[in-house]
Amino acid sequence: MTNKKVNNHLMIDGCDTIELVRKYGTPLYVISQKKIEYKCKEIRNEFLAKYDNTKALYASKAFLTMSMCKIIEKEGLGLDVVSGGELYTALRADFPREKILFHGNNKSYEELYMAIENKIGRIVVDNLYELELIEKISNKLDEKINILYRVTPGINSDTHKYIITGQKDSKFGIPLEKSVLFHAVEKAIESKRVKLKGFHFHLGSQLFDNSYYIKATDIVINLMRELKERLGYVTKELNTGGGYGISHIKDDNKVSLKYFIKPLMERINQKINEYNLSMPQVMIEPGRWIIAEAGITLYTIGNIKKISGVRTYIAVDGGMTDNLRSSLYGAKYNGDIANKIDDKKVNLVTVAGKCCESGDILIEDLMVPNINPGDILAIYNTGAYNFSMANNYNRNLRPSVVLVKNGKAQIMVERQTYEDLLIGEKLPGIVNCKECSPSKIKGVL
Numbered sequence: 356m357t358n359k360k361v362n363n364h365l366m367i368d369g370c371d372t373i374e375l376v377r378k379y380g381t382p383l384y385v386i387s388q389k390k391i392e393y394k395c396k397e398i399r400n401e402f403l404a405k406y407d408n409t410k411a412l413y414a415s416k417a418f419l420t421m422s423m424c425k426i427i428e429k430e431g432l433g434l435d436v437v438s439g440g441e442l443y444t445a446l447r448a449d450f451p452r453e454k455i456l457f458h459g460n461n462k463s464y465e466e467l468y469m470a471i472e473n474k475i476g477r478i479v480v481d482n483l484y485e486l487e488l489i490e491k492i493s494n495k496l497d498e499k500i501n502i503l504y505r506v507t508p509g510i511n512s513d514t515h516k517y518i519i520t521g522q523k524d525s526k527f528g529i530p531l532e533k534s535v536l537f538h539a540v541e542k543a544i545e546s547k548r549v550k551l552k553g554f555h556f557h558l559g560s561q562l563f564d565n566s567y568y569i570k571a572t573d574i575v576i577n578l579m580r581e582l583k584e585r586l587g588y589v590t591k592e593l594n595t596g597g598g599y600g601i602s603h604i605k606d607d608n609k610v611s612l613k614y615f616i617k618p619l620m621e622r623i624n625q626k627i628n629e630y631n632l633s634m635p636q637v638m639i640e641p642g643r644w645i646i647a648e649a650g651i652t653l654y655t656i657g658n659i660k661k662i663s664g665v666r667t668y669i670a671v672d673g674g675m676t677d678n679l680r681s682s683l684y685g686a687k688y689n690g691d692i693a694n695k696i697d698d699k700k701v702n703l704v705t706v707a708g709k710c711c712e713s714g715d716i717l718i719e720d721l722m723v724p725n726i727n728p729g730d731i732l733a734i735y736n737t738g739a740y741n742f743s744m745a746n747n748y749n750r751n752l753r754p755s756v757v758l759v760k761n762g763k764a765q766i767m768v769e770r771q772t773y774e775d776l777l778i779g780e781k782l783p784g785i786v787n788c789k790e791c792s793p794s795k796i797k798g799v800l
């Protein structure tokens with residue numbers, strides 16, 4: 356699905372981006388519901404319908420709001436959450452609890468309490484300290500809970516070091532050393548409060564090579580074989596994580612879901628048969644792959660700074676506050692001038708944010724037509740890890756999120772106001788602040 360163009364304007368899901376800017380202002384996240392639905396349909400066709408006993412979850416860290424929970428529920432997927440805040444959002448959206456799976460390498464007592472008290476489907480246990488907390492809470496609540504163990508298969512996948520997770524030197528998961536892992540499995544088997552359903556691995560994010568999944572599968576199915584032989588333990592579920600890459604720029608590979616799923620499922624079947632094991636339920640949990648391409652961010656261009664013989668900066672009214680990925684790990688994006696979408700591209704520019712960091716650069720080299728302050732820049736494929744990583748650095752306001760479908764736009768999240776920035780702030784007795792009243796400040800949002 357590509358974004359269409361009408362009257363020299365960029366369109367998204369039937370909506371004119373310039374009309375959206377007029378109505379909702381900039382910076383603005385725009386999310387296409389149709390694109391999310393299209394991706395979920397591909398998951399149903401290429402995974403759930405093709406293979407028996409499979410489950411797909413959406414990794415909500417990529418982008419989560421209550422309305423996103425509703426879309427995911429409607430599309431028939433489960434939800435992976437990774438914090439009390441994500442869990443709370445899912446519960447408030449009334450997401451089916453049995454379809455929620457809880458990740459995290461350092462879940463707190465309170466977070467685990469919320470999960471167990473609300474009877475969610477699975478907790479993916481990262482370490483034995485967490486198992487102890489779960490036992491304590493389950494005893495107190497007189498509950499039982501299904502768990503998976505997250506294991507680190509020791510695979511160095513080819514992505515930025517900040518988003519690799521499956522390597523041996525990782526803060527996530529239980530190492531695959533037999534003394535550690537077998538002990539953990541024995542403890543779970545002995546427990547009266549947890550039911551160990553199986554294992555989970557996640558190798559990293561923005562991966563383009565399916566061979567990593569195959570390697571990890573071999574390792575984990577070998578582990579399943581050893582556990583059966585040595586402890587008589589039968590693995591019922593195997594969660595293979597997310598991480599499928601999407602193309603942010605022209606040079607990125609374009610890979611389909613099938614490219615990951617088909618060889619993965621073939622290998623699982625082959626190894627399960629070879630070792631004479633029973634087939635576990637196989638799960639996937641992509642985040643970026645579902646939501647990244649559904650999102651664009653719209654900005655108003657302000658200052659245009661030409662440095663002779665060096666480069667031209669175009670500054671926009673957002674930056675690392677609404678898209679942290681560029682400055683955090685050099686993520687690359689592509690964009691267009693949304694109100695001059697058909698104009699010939701004749702200038703090479705660098706897109707700078709408005710934050711007080713020289714590293715606040717959204718796109719290093721972008722070809723654009725002749726532009727002026729006030730033109731609208733659209734950056735593509737910003738649906739994943741942009742809104743969810745948004746922050747208030749420099750006390751910039753978080754943009755609003757608009758959901759579009761078939762020419763209709765609706766607010767998903769309101770733009771923050773300056774008053775929102777002060778929520779939770781107190782004035783301790785050391786200062787006398789009778790003057791701190793919004794009514795005395797002119798021109799605020």
Ligand SMILES: Cc1ncc(COP(=O)(O)O)c(C=O)c1O
Nearest residue numbers: 414557560561597598641642643
């Ligand atoms: C455990 C786990 N599952 C799934 C994901 C989703 O990854 P992606 O958005 O790359 O699909 C992540 C991302 O960090 C993760 O840590």
